[in-house]
Amino acid sequence: MAVSNDRLLEAARRTIAHVKADTVPLAETIAKVPAEHYLDHDRWLSELRSLFHRFPLVFGFSCEFVERFSYRSTEVMGVPVLVSRAADDTLRAFVNVCSHRGARVVAEGAGTTRRFTCPYHAWSYDNSGQLVGILDHDQFGEVDMDCNGLTELPVLERAGLVFVGLNHEGTPDLERYLCGYEEMLEHLGLADCYLTGQQTVDGPNWKIAYDGYLDFYHLPILHRESFGADLCNKAIYDAWGPHQRVSAPDSSALRLDQSPESQWSIGALTSGIWTIFPHVSIASFHVAGPNGEGGGRMYMVSQLFPGETPDTSTTTQTFLTTFEPTEEIRPFIEAQQRFLLKVVRDEDYATGFLLQRGLKSGAKDFVMFGRNEAGGQRFHAWVDRLVDTESESEVLALVDEATYEPQI
Numbered sequence: 001m002a003v004s005n006d007r008l009l010e011a012a013r014r015t016i017a018h019v020k021a022d023t024v025p026l027a028e029t030i031a032k033v034p035a036e037h038y039l040d041h042d043r044w045l046s047e048l049r050s051l052f053h054r055f056p057l058v059f060g061f062s063c064e065f066v067e068r069f070s071y072r073s074t075e076v077m078g079v080p081v082l083v084s085r086a087a088d089d090t091l092r093a094f095v096n097v098c099s100h101r102g103a104r105v106v107a108e109g110a111g112t113t114r115r116f117t118c119p120y121h122a123w124s125y126d127n128s129g130q131l132v133g134i135l136d137h138d139q140f141g142e143v144d145m146d147c148n149g150l151t152e153l154p155v156l157e158r159a160g161l162v163f164v165g166l167n168h169e170g171t172p173d174l175e176r177y178l179c180g181y182e183e184m185l186e187h188l189g190l191a192d193c194y195l196t197g198q199q200t201v202d203g204p205n206w207k208i209a210y211d212g213y214l215d216f217y218h219l220p221i222l223h224r225e226s227f228g229a230d231l232c233n234k235a236i237y238d239a240w241g242p243h244q245r246v247s248a249p250d251s252s253a254l255r256l257d258q259s260p261e262s263q264w265s266i267g268a269l270t271s272g273i274w275t276i277f278p279h280v281s282i283a284s285f286h287v288a289g290p291n292g293e294g295g296g297r298m299y300m301v302s303q304l305f306p307g308e309t310p311d312t313s314t315t316t317q318t319f320l321t322t323f324e325p326t327e328e329i330r331p332f333i334e335a336q337q338r339f340l341l342k343v344v345r346d347e348d349y350a351t352g353f354l355l356q357r358g359l360k361s362g363a364k365d366f367v368m369f370g371r372n373e374a375g376g377q378r379f380h381a382w383v384d385r386l387v388d389t390e391s392e393s394e395v396l397a398l399v400d401e402a403t404y405e406p407q408i
């Protein structure tokens with residue numbers, strides 16, 4: 001992790017220099033995004049096809065699959081997905097559809113088992129997806145057990161995150177899509193975290209919602225009553241292909257500057273929002289126990305999924321702590337979780353729904369991303385590039401050639 005560690009240090013030094021000089025890096029120009037790009041049904045379908053059914057999606061977390069034979073089954077954008085830790089400790093992902101007549105083999109949920117038995121006619125599969133049992137096989141007829149297992153999906157476990165690709169014919173090498181960003185994410189320490197809670201919130205069009213996660217400009221305005229009154233509204237965007245870290249050139253950088261680099265904590269070095277294109281944001285908070293004591297760092301990982309129409313989405317918020325939560329601190333963690341649900345639902349997404357209705361009125365042909373909103377500009381540029389790219393090989397060429405782009 002030497003290179004990624006150097007990048008964290010370099011980013012912190014750069015941020016300190018900006019704060020001292022009272023400067024912030026800016027994009028070249030203002031960018032305009034057509035309002036239609038948020039509304040048009042065909043455009044939305046091509047985004048699903050070219051982004052969500054191609055890029056690795058965060059399915060879950062390593063801490064959910066610690067035990068051998070652990071599994072979780074859920075639907076991801078209409079695809080029933082089963083992820084399981086197999087006998088050889090590798091993580092495997094499958095389309096949760098029975099080879100007999102297509103029933104859903106494993107009900108929605110999680111657990112530990114060595115056999116998945118279809119509820120329709122009891123065909124069974126092991127954790128590597130192999131078909132291992134056919135009821136009344138001698139009467140059913142000849143079936144090649146080796147060729148009729150569960151359909152495998154590409155899966156990747158990195159940085160404590162479990163990524164799944166929804167295209168079973170896509171490249172099994174999901175790491176290529178991460179452009180080296182996974183090494184940066186390792187520094188968050190998610191693999192050693194404790195999952196403390198999960199909740200979902202309905203939102204507007206997925207890009208309207210996602211714009212908000214890249215946007216610090218709104219923090220002291222929209223969130224002034226809840227948490228943002230004193231927050232910095234400037235942002236520095238560092239990119240690994242389409243994946244971006246957003247950090248604020250705020251007074252914490254000056255505090256960091258008062259200690260030698262050897263004492264800079266990993267918490268300070270990894271501050272800000274870490275987004276994973278096209279649908280995840282990782283934010284961190286400090287949570288303390290009674291009298292402000294105990295506790296530590298808590299992450300909110302937001303997984304944003306387009307809904308069934310262009311103007312809907314669903315976000316799953318997962319909370320992870322870097323410390324084992326005690327009974328004393330749990331109520332404080334739960335209060336923080338409730339607070340964050342309320343902020344996102346009543347402030348971010350409530351605004352997003354109104355914005356969406358505004359765009360639907362047809363009053364504006366385009367929206368703007370300022371020079372201070374380089375992250376939103378980059379996000380939309382990547383979406384544009386990818387919806388115009390038909391084949392997976394062309395997309396892989398794009399991500400393979402993407403380099404680390406610090407915002408200087």
Ligand code: FES
Pocket residue numbers: 098099100101102103118119120121122123
């Ligand atoms: S559909 Fe699964 S056993 Fe028949």
Ligand SMILES: [Fe+2]
Pocket residue numbers: 212218219222223348
């Ligand atoms: Fe917000």
